[in-house]
Amino acid sequence: MVRVDLNSDLGESFGAYKIGCDKEVIAQVTSVNVACGWHAGDPLVMDQTIALAVENHAAVGAHPGFPDLLGFGRREMKVTPAEAYSYVLYQLGAFSAFAKKHGLPVQHLKAHGALYNMAGKDPELAEAICRAVKDFDPEIILLGLAGSRLPEAAESLGLRYASEVFADRAYEEDGTLVNRKKPGAVIEDESLAVERVLRMVKEGKVKSVTGKDVDVRADSICVHGDGPKAVAFTAKIRKALEDAGVEVCPLGEFIC
Amino acid sequence: MVRVDLNSDLGESFGAYKIGCDKEVIAQVTSVNVACGWHAGDPLVMDQTIALAVENHAAVGAHPGFPDLLGFGRREMKVTPAEAYSYVLYQLGAFSAFAKKHGLPVQHLKAHGALYNMAGKDPELAEAICRAVKDFDPEIILLGLAGSRLPEAAESLGLRYASEVFADRAYEEDGTLVNRKKPGAVIEDESLAVERVLRMVKEGKVKSVTGKDVDVRADSICVHGDGPKAVAFTAKIRKALEDAGVEVCPLGEFIC
Amino acid sequence: MVRVDLNSDLGESFGAYKIGCDKEVIAQVTSVNVACGWHAGDPLVMDQTIALAVENHAAVGAHPGFPDLLGFGRREMKVTPAEAYSYVLYQLGAFSAFAKKHGLPVQHLKAHGALYNMAGKDPELAEAICRAVKDFDPEIILLGLAGSRLPEAAESLGLRYASEVFADRAYEEDGTLVNRKKPGAVIEDESLAVERVLRMVKEGKVKSVTGKDVDVRADSICVHGDGPKAVAFTAKIRKALEDAGVEVCPLGEFIC
Amino acid sequence: MVRVDLNSDLGESFGAYKIGCDKEVIAQVTSVNVACGWHAGDPLVMDQTIALAVENHAAVGAHPGFPDLLGFGRREMKVTPAEAYSYVLYQLGAFSAFAKKHGLPVQHLKAHGALYNMAGKDPELAEAICRAVKDFDPEIILLGLAGSRLPEAAESLGLRYASEVFADRAYEEDGTLVNRKKPGAVIEDESLAVERVLRMVKEGKVKSVTGKDVDVRADSICVHGDGPKAVAFTAKIRKALEDAGVEVCPLGEFIC
DSSP states (O other), X not given: OOEEEEEEEEOOOBTTBOOSOHHHHHTTOSEEEEEOSSSSOOHHHHHHHHHHHHHTXXXXXXXXXXXXXXXXXXXXXXXXXXXXXXXXXXXXXXXHHHXXXXXOOEEEXXXXXXXXXXXXXOHHHHHHHHHHHHHHOTTSEEEEETTSHHHHHHHHTTOOEEEEEETTBOBOTTSOBOOTTSTTOBOOOHHHHHHHHHHHHHXXXXXXXXXXXXXXXXXXXXXXXXXXXXXXXXXXXXXXXXXXXXXXXXXXXXXX | OOEEEEEEXXXXXXXXXXXXXXXXHHTTXXXXXEEOSSSSOOHHHHHHHHHHHHHTTOEEEEEOOOSOTTTXXXXXXXXXXXXXXXXXXXXXXXXXXXXXXXXXXXXXXXXXXXXXXXXXXXXXXXXXXHHHHHHHOTTSXXXXXXXXXXXXXXXXXXXXXXXXXXXXXXXXXXXXXXXXXXXXXXXXXXXXXXXXHHHHHXXXXXXXXXXXXXXXXXXXXXXXXXXXXXXXXXXXXXXXXXXXXXXEOOGXXXXX | OOEEEEEEEEOOOBTTBXXXXXXXXXXXXXXXXXXXXXXXOOHHHHHHHHHHXXXXXXXXXXXOOOXXXXXXXXXXXXXXXXXXXXXXXXXXXXXXXXXXXXXXXXEEEOOXXXXXXXXXXXXXXXXXXXXXXXXXXXXXXXXXXXXXXHHHHHHHHTOOEEEEEETTBOBOTTSOBOOTTSTTOBOOOHHHHHHHHHHHHHHSEEEOTTSOEEEOOOSEEEEXXXXXXXXXXXXXXXXXXXXXXXXXXXXXGTOO | OOEEEEEEEEOOOBTTBOOSOHHHHHTTOSEEEEEOSSSSOOHHHHHHHHHHHHHTTOEEEEXXXXXXXXXXXXXXXXXXXXXXXXXXXXXXXXXXXXXXXXXXXXXXXXXXHHHHHHHHHOHHHHHHHHHHHHHHXXXXXXXXXXXXXXXXXXXXXXXXXXXXXETTBOBOTTSOBOOTTSTTOBOOOHHHHHHHHHHHHHHSEEEOTTSOEEEOOOSEEEEOOSSHHHHHHHHHHHHHHHHTTOEEOOGGGTOO
């Protein structure tokens, strides 16, 4: 049976600042990426987010980012691999304490924003992130962008790896995402997006922005939780997958 | 045989900012309280400090503080018990990841600065800290001020507890420290301080600032590492203890 | 003619975090308290908030707070008067640069949250804040709680002072606010609240929680901007004042 | 008469963290670049640093950096020009409040670390920094690296500009600094360094790393204050300049 995970970045509120429709999204997804207090999130929010995941039978993972709350971790920072290693290990450890409290294992780790993007292109950064994961717990799955440097690094260190795809993004011929600044980078038509997701999951293929069929491994689909529209879209994707006989379940149940 | 621990707050450097004679002090102490990146310390410093502890056969513990780097965690902040719980759990988790990497167990936790002082007087804060420790790992020893609310909280939750004394501080009749603002709060005479330490460790007694003998439990002696003078004083204390037949060893070896 | 100011704390968004209905509220008020990047706000938000004030013909003032973004500046921090002085001067200077860019004078300064509350009770803190204002520009009006230590400090330093009242809060017999934890602290009935505001502005009197008439100086009414209900309530207050022949205008036009 | 300024980055301590030999260096230099609390420094330190400048008859300028205390502002951060503009304006405003308190004008602004280096290469960033300076006060001198994008931006906006050189660094043929990672980037021989400084100041020429004479405009010499050796070297440079009949004085006295 074909299986796929739905993941979303949640727990991004900070102190008095509320962001995201966590309660609504978490009912739809199977894996939650929990912000770890550096680019977003705080200890109380982490605690509450994981409690919410328990209630909704979702698996949880750490979602570490750059020390840049002001930029929401979206701005490139030229950190050394040693810095990246220690930042990831720190945030993973902090996250794991809350997971432990709630009796959940740390299923996965997915880097956030600019750290995710930079590590996707820079083998040394990718290796630093994977090494932090491995040193902490080699059972943790690394969740990363299909076709980036992250799967290579995970493989070379013997970590389990899951490849994520985006429902609303166009792909280049080499399997990478079309840059958001280019026209056509975002798939606006929801029905088309759902159709593409189904094909990526069932056939492992997606039509690139140039019209060519591209191989893509879709272990997980990244969905957004930043508004009611995103929540409705996620529900639509989930329903389409289930209607097509795909089992939607957490990464930990099928990645090996 | 009489046994005692020597503990010191280390790993307080931050980025380009270096503070403390960590290398020199760590050779003298048996337990290291590692700053966890909130009031002091950063992930790289935590990593290096624990590596240093490994080299010097010292045990390590988490040293969480308030989110106040500017005030070095020394300023009272009116946090709720729920906030204190989550702040301690967060920092303890982060610390534990580095301890794990270096193959060391988390021996103990000692709160820092204003958090330590406030929890010493406020049973709810003390309980919040102890609960975070217990939820994370009930084997961790809580290190706290003799005669404060912290031992009570630890006991009521079934945590192991270690009581620390200060070589250079005067005591009130009720076993609490004389406020630093009062005259005579600090014992300036090093020989007298060493003598007092020996008596606290061997007899469990100290002469209060009013001249009365007071019971005090000295599982660990807190020593400073902020300068060459502090390092020399620590060496003097250690030598005096060993000459008197006291075994100086980490808390974990004798607290039960 | 009776005149009164309406003030609101705005510009509290931070990076990706949006908070408050600034655009709607700013159309109703005459003075804007702009967060200065410590407890809330950031440089881009400060710039945009002052631009919005210009468009809406509102006056602006600095709204400095504690270095506690995580607690939104609402938690007491035991800072020294020297620290408070330097924190206020820093934030006031930063704010003034944006006001200058937009061609607006710094009309007033109002401390935020816990700093405001602590200074209201602590003469040394109140004096530190006022001294920072005076050293920067003695023309700036200090906006503070009626009956607190702030007016005393402002007067003793020769600063202009404006006293603010709250539409939705009950008062004690001594003119201070009823603690939020006590029953009856908040006036839920909007019509009653509006009535009370009118009486405070026109007669300088308010009925205390115990039923006694209390003198209160109402130079400005503090209104909230955290939701559509707050915005509608503010519009109602403004209309009632104007219908009653009160001129609603910025502090700078009538405080001397 | 030939005149030159000596500038140094000071006021980089933060809270309990002390860095730099400010007291010793400030006696040797004529212009002080004061850290503004983002990459280093804090409000109390800013206050003390400017007080020290007053005592030592040194001029002061703002030294704004990235919001990266952990990285001391030395790590590239991909900020937008709008962000850079607002960050510089914020820090400049904050700094100016302390300068005003001490009765000193804001003589100049020099960006710090990665912001300085990035703006040196990126015309949009350079323009954003210069625009912030101009919007705040068009009399402020922009201090920047000889041969970088900063002088161009300053000129095009009509700002006064001062070009700084480094005593201990080698130059490429195009007048830029040899990258620190390349061999020969740092001039280790102090006598040679002093000789080069004299020639840069008196003749406007320096021998590049390839042996060719290069034109360089030396309005100010940047010296370090991070240790006793640096202080001694600065004193040596100053003495050599004075012995050679060069007048060492603040930028504001000769830049037009």
